[in-house]
Structures are given as structure tokens and as C-alpha cells.
Amino acid sequence: MSAPIVIQRPSLTGGRRVTIRGQIAGLAxxxxxxxxxxxRAGLPDADDMLDQPSWVEWRGGRAHRYEAA
Known part of the structure; x- marks a missing residue:
């Protein structure tokens, strides 16, 4: 089972698309x-989730990096 939160690889202009349970949440x-x-999606303690692979999958590039690819 994949993580419910996916943070895509950095875009060419910077930022990463975020999906929550398959729905696009925005560009971070x-x-x-x-x-x-x-x-906004109802997960108030999200700060603690960003480094938990069971919750968040970082795709492409290094986690917590948002610079242009």
C-alpha cells in the first residue's frame, strides 16, 4: 500500500505538487x-508526518527540497 500523501518531484519552475489520497492539494x-x-484536508498534526514513509512519499529529488529541477 502506498502512502496517502505524495509529494512529487520538483517542477522545472520550482515547487512540488502535493496529492492527498489521490486528489491534487496544490503546489508547495x-x-x-x-x-x-x-x-485543510483535516490533518492538524501534519508537521510530524512529513518524515514518516507510512504517511508521506517523496518522489524524485531530496525530501524537503523545492528548488527548480
């Missing part, structure tokens, strides 16, 4: 954006 430019998307 930093971890604060990801936490806000998760809060």
Missing part, C-alpha cells in the same frame, strides 16, 4: 505549504 514551495494543505 516549502514545507509550510505542505503542512497547510494537510491541515
Amino acid at each position: 514551495r516549502d514545507d509550510r505549504d505542505v503542512v497547510e494543505f494537510l491541515r
